Amino acid sequence: xxxxxxxxxGLVVIGAGIGIGRIGGSAMEAIARQPEATGKIQTAMLxxxxxxxxxGFAALFAVN
Amino acid sequence: MRRKxxxxxxxxxxxxxxxxxxxxxxxxxxxxxTEKTAKEAVNEYIQHHLKDSYDFGxxxxxxxxxxxxxxxxxxxxxxxxxxxxxxxxxxxxxxETVAEVDGSFYKxxxxxxxxxxxxxGEIIEDDHHHATNEKPLDFSITKNVFLIILVFVIMFxxxxxxxxxxxxxxxxxxxxxxxLEPIVLYVRDEIAIPNIGxxxxxxxxxxxxxxxxxxxxxxxxGLVPIGMNVTNNIAVxxxxxxxxxxxxxxxxxxxxxxxIFWMPGVPVPMKIILAPIELLxxxxxxxxxxxxxxxxxxxxxxxxxxxxxxxxxAKNWLGTPLSLFLxxxxxxxxxxxAALQAYIFTVLSALYFGMAVEEHEHH
Numbered sequence: 001x002x003x004x005x006x007x008x009x010g011l012v013v014i015g016a017g018i019g020i021g022r023i024g025g026s027a028m029e030a031i032a033r034q035p036e037a038t039g040k041i042q043t044a045m046l047x048x049x050x051x052x053x054x055x056g057f058a059a060l061f062a063v064n
Numbered sequence: 065m066r067r068k069x070x071x072x073x074x075x076x077x078x079x080x081x082x083x084x085x086x087x088x089x090x091x092x093x094x095x096x097x098t099e100k101t102a103k104e105a106v107n108e109y110i111q112h113h114l115k116d117s118y119d120f121g122x123x124x125x126x127x128x129x130x131x132x133x134x135x136x137x138x139x140x141x142x143x144x145x146x147x148x149x150x151x152x153x154x155x156x157x158x159x160e161t162v163a164e165v166d167g168s169f170y171k172x173x174x175x176x177x178x179x180x181x182x183x184x185g186e187i188i189e190d191d192h193h194h195a196t197n198e199k200p201l202d203f204s205i206t207k208n209v210f211l212i213i214l215v216f217v218i219m220f221x222x223x224x225x226x227x228x229x230x231x232x233x234x235x236x237x238x239x240x241x242x243x244l245e246p247i248v249l250y251v252r253d254e255i256a257i258p259n260i261g262x263x264x265x266x267x268x269x270x271x272x273x274x275x276x277x278x279x280x281x282x283x284x285x286g287l288v289p290i291g292m293n294v295t296n297n298i299a300v301x302x303x304x305x306x307x308x309x310x311x312x313x314x315x316x317x318x319x320x321x322x323x324i325f326w327m328p329g330v331p332v333p334m335k336i337i338l339a340p341i342e343l344l345x346x347x348x349x350x351x352x353x354x355x356x357x358x359x360x361x362x363x364x365x366x367x368x369x370x371x372x373x374x375x376x377x378a379k380n381w382l383g384t385p386l387s388l389f390l391x392x393x394x395x396x397x398x399x400x401x402a403a404l405q406a407y408i409f410t411v412l413s414a415l416y417f418g419m420a421v422e423e424h425e426h427h
Binding site for chain 2: 039043046047050051053054055057058060061
């Protein structure tokens with residue numbers, strides 16, 4: 001009963017981690033390509049990362 | 065000459081090391097037992113820290129005689145139980161005794177107030193360790209409520225001082241105003257206008273500024289060592305998210321509702337599938353807002369306190385400085401998180417308001 005839920009939450013967190021990693025990596029590339037747009041890219045990056053982070057936390061609290 | 069000086073710190077270090085090893089030897093006997101209790105104490109402290117409480121405890125310690133002493137001040141307890149009942153939380157004696165008010169008896173059981181039968185009344189628990197006693201309606205000024213009121217007062221003075229400084233100096237801010245102006249302008253120029261649009265942003269500025277400064281100041285208060293934290297109470301973040309939800313729902317224009325119930329530009333079977341998903345999405349958005357703030361702050365506090373707790377568990381010369389150093393680094397990270405979460409909350413609120421008031425010319 002407990003273990004599948006924990007494994008599922010772990011999988012969700014791995015997915016969220018990959019997602020945030022990809023966002024961060026893409027933002028880095030974008031900033032390297034266009035340093036003058038750093039501010040805009042950072043804002044968009046933070047919003048996207050926050051949205052994914054919410055899913056990860058939701059999984060953790062579903063287990064709790 | 066140079067060699068002589070460089071020897072000094074080494075000697076000092078060696079001297080310190082002997083002290084450390086001496087101290088360890090003293091604790092040597094029965095080490096297993098003390099380690100277990102230290103672990104339990106750290107765990108208990110973290111659990112206690114995350115909870116709201118009826119009194120404002122600054123710190124507590126155990127005297128040499130083994131008596132527990134609590135330093136702090138009590139806060140008022142306000143109950144509605146066949147009439148208003150107001151009394152000081154010092155009557156609970158930190159959950160140890162039953163409080164008597166106008167012939168009724170109340171007991172503080174794991175941070176919640178229950179009604180008991182008499183002065184020696186006990187809490188009756190069912191099989192799942194849930195208390196079955198009657199619970200009166202609770203409007204108490206708890207630690208969290210106290211801090212919210214405190215932040216309200218601080219913000220009121222901060223911003224009224226800012227407004228006055230504009231009036232006094234013919235539009236040139238001084239003092240508090242000079243400090244706050246860039247932040248207010250940042251919220252307007254970087255958060256409100258890009259997300260909501262030039263036309264409608266003014267209506268939402270008051271809420272965005274309030275929520276930004278409230279969450280920020282409250283998060284910063286969570287980092288001072290007197291142990292007040294409000295945003296790791298899910299009820300507080302629920303209220304903040306609920307306000308965002310209500311504002312979004314009531315400012316939604318024709319286009320907003322059309323995009324939820326009858327998405328333009330997609331085939332009819334798809335429209336029928338999309339409508340419930342979009343409707344659910346309006347609730348999930350503030351729900352995520354609530355969970356994000358709550359979980360970030362709670363996780364930060366738990367990790368920070370666990371690392372500081374390691375100092376009490378690792379009884380050697382390496383563990384304690386390491387845990388203190390990590391705690392210091394993490395505390396700085398938490399300073400960033402405090403501002404970042406306030407920013408994210410405000411940006412996402414602005415984004416949702418922007419969605420609600422967006423005007424589409426063509427489709």
